[in-house]
Amino acid sequence: MTAGVRSAAQRPPGRPPQPGEEARAAALAALAQRLGDRVSVAPAVRSQHANTTTWVANQPPDAVAFPSSPEEVQAIVRICAAHRLPVIPFGVGTSLEGQVNAPFGGVSIDFRDMNRILAVHIEDLDCVVEPGVTRKQLNAYLRDYGVFFPIDPGADATIGGMAATRASGTNAVRYGTLRDNVLALKAVLANGEMITTSRRARKSAAGYDLTRLLVGSEGTLAVITEITLKLHGIPEAIAGGICPFPSVEAACQATIATIQSAIPVARIELLDALQVKAVNAYSRLTLPERPMLFVEFHGSSAGVEEQSARFGEIAAELGGGPFEWATKAEDRTRLWQARHDAYWAALGLRPGAKALASDVCVPISRLGECVTATQADIAAAGLVAPIVGHVGDGNFHLSILVDMADADEIRRTEGLLERLVERALAMDGTCTGEHGVGQGKMKYLEAELGDAALNAMRSIKAALDPQNIMNPGKIVTPA
Numbered sequence: 001m002t003a004g005v006r007s008a009a010q011r012p013p014g015r016p017p018q019p020g021e022e023a024r025a026a027a028l029a030a031l032a033q034r035l036g037d038r039v040s041v042a043p044a045v046r047s048q049h050a051n052t053t054t055w056v057a058n059q060p061p062d063a064v065a066f067p068s069s070p071e072e073v074q075a076i077v078r079i080c081a082a083h084r085l086p087v088i089p090f091g092v093g094t095s096l097e098g099q100v101n102a103p104f105g106g107v108s109i110d111f112r113d114m115n116r117i118l119a120v121h122i123e124d125l126d127c128v129v130e131p132g133v134t135r136k137q138l139n140a141y142l143r144d145y146g147v148f149f150p151i152d153p154g155a156d157a158t159i160g161g162m163a164a165t166r167a168s169g170t171n172a173v174r175y176g177t178l179r180d181n182v183l184a185l186k187a188v189l190a191n192g193e194m195i196t197t198s199r200r201a202r203k204s205a206a207g208y209d210l211t212r213l214l215v216g217s218e219g220t221l222a223v224i225t226e227i228t229l230k231l232h233g234i235p236e237a238i239a240g241g242i243c244p245f246p247s248v249e250a251a252c253q254a255t256i257a258t259i260q261s262a263i264p265v266a267r268i269e270l271l272d273a274l275q276v277k278a279v280n281a282y283s284r285l286t287l288p289e290r291p292m293l294f295v296e297f298h299g300s301s302a303g304v305e306e307q308s309a310r311f312g313e314i315a316a317e318l319g320g321g322p323f324e325w326a327t328k329a330e331d332r333t334r335l336w337q338a339r340h341d342a343y344w345a346a347l348g349l350r351p352g353a354k355a356l357a358s359d360v361c362v363p364i365s366r367l368g369e370c371v372t373a374t375q376a377d378i379a380a381a382g383l384v385a386p387i388v389g390h391v392g393d394g395n396f397h398l399s400i401l402v403d404m405a406d407a408d409e410i411r412r413t414e415g416l417l418e419r420l421v422e423r424a425l426a427m428d429g430t431c432t433g434e435h436g437v438g439q440g441k442m443k444y445l446e447a448e449l450g451d452a453a454l455n456a457m458r459s460i461k462a463a464l465d466p467q468n469i470m471n472p473g474k475i476v477t478p479a
Helices: 021-038 043-048 070-082 135-145 160-163 210-214 248-260 275-281 303-315 330-340 343-348 364-380 407-426 442-449 451-464
Strands: 062-067 087-090 107-110 117-121 128-129 182-188 194-196 223-230 239-246 265-271 290-297 354-361 387-388 395-402
Touching: 021 062, 021 070, 021 107, 043 062, 070 087, 070 107, 070 182, 070 265, 087 160, 117 135, 128 135, 160 223, 182 210, 182 248, 182 442, 194 239, 210 265, 210 290, 239 265, 239 303, 239 330, 239 343, 248 303, 265 330, 275 330, 275 407, 290 330, 303 395, 330 343, 343 354, 343 395, 354 407, 364 387, 364 395, 364 407, 395 407, 407 442, 407 451, 442 451
Parallel strands: 062 107, 087 107
Antiparallel strands: 117 128, 128 223, 182 194, 182 223, 239 290, 265 290, 265 387, 354 395, 387 395
């Protein structure tokens, strides 16, 4: 047996492909012949290419491949298809629901070496990139052109990974999610064929919308090898700051009023009092330890001043304030970096605990109710779980700090998560606003969408991936 390859007895039961060890070894030998030392079966490398961000178990692949071109991706997929070996795309591993795990073994395709920016079309406000390009890398490259890519999930994720998980983040309230900012994709299907889902035109009525089908499919339908993205002009002026509130409910009502007033807020983020306490300690800030909104406005100098003033008035009407502006770039950067570091800050509240990050999304009219009820549920369960939220679109996150040696605490955490999703669905929301389904939230899809929708998904999966080799064990199980 090839070194580093697990025996069949170590793999979980299920219906995805179970190639024999000879076939598995033959596939890895063929990959090594094609890619040389850009294939690794080292245990440490394999472990790094499975889930490492939450309490979802680490399930490493049998090997990790590092292609440098679309043709090499095609070759990898064809070899895996010939030997019925699973294929798992990998960006930088920041996904939170086990999307990069390999529960049935297989080959992780790491896009580290496919990180080129292929074209920038300033006149059309779009660019073409390979999947291994990260969002910070892209924006650093675009800065001199006077444009930027607005999707900001916090982590410096790859564009391919962001497309695969339909990422969004702090700017989504104004600029939308990845779904709204991808014009076209190139991707390798399970049989090794390359498809182009669309062209660079801003709209099209030509056939099925394959672009939207693959965005958010988490590698279960195809492997993305090229992404064409919309770009936006860098705003003339950016202003924003922080505003404390007497309660989470008041902060949420201020958010609703701001959006209903047609104020074009670019970012509006909620931190509850516990999360503010964690941020202060981690980022060395001195913010009032009360529920708080971080806000930002983009536009002309006069426009952002007017928008900020109007937001301040709304906040004051709901008991919030004072609204403290941060007009200097370095001050804004420090605040938003603190917001992006909220996950790491939360860990400091309980050293040694494991952080379980989860999210739901509800209509914004129900947001305050949902967050307040969730806080009461956290307290009743005796757990520590600060809350942050992209409240402009009704999405909020918990970072539950769990002692993994305490079976009762794990049980209480699991119960809290079940009730969180039940609460969101009862409010006509969703089990995940942006983390995706992966392994962690598969069990909720039936309650959210129903059998008919799941069967439609299974039919699409079976049509595009009849051998079930494309990231099996994620989103839906085969019929």
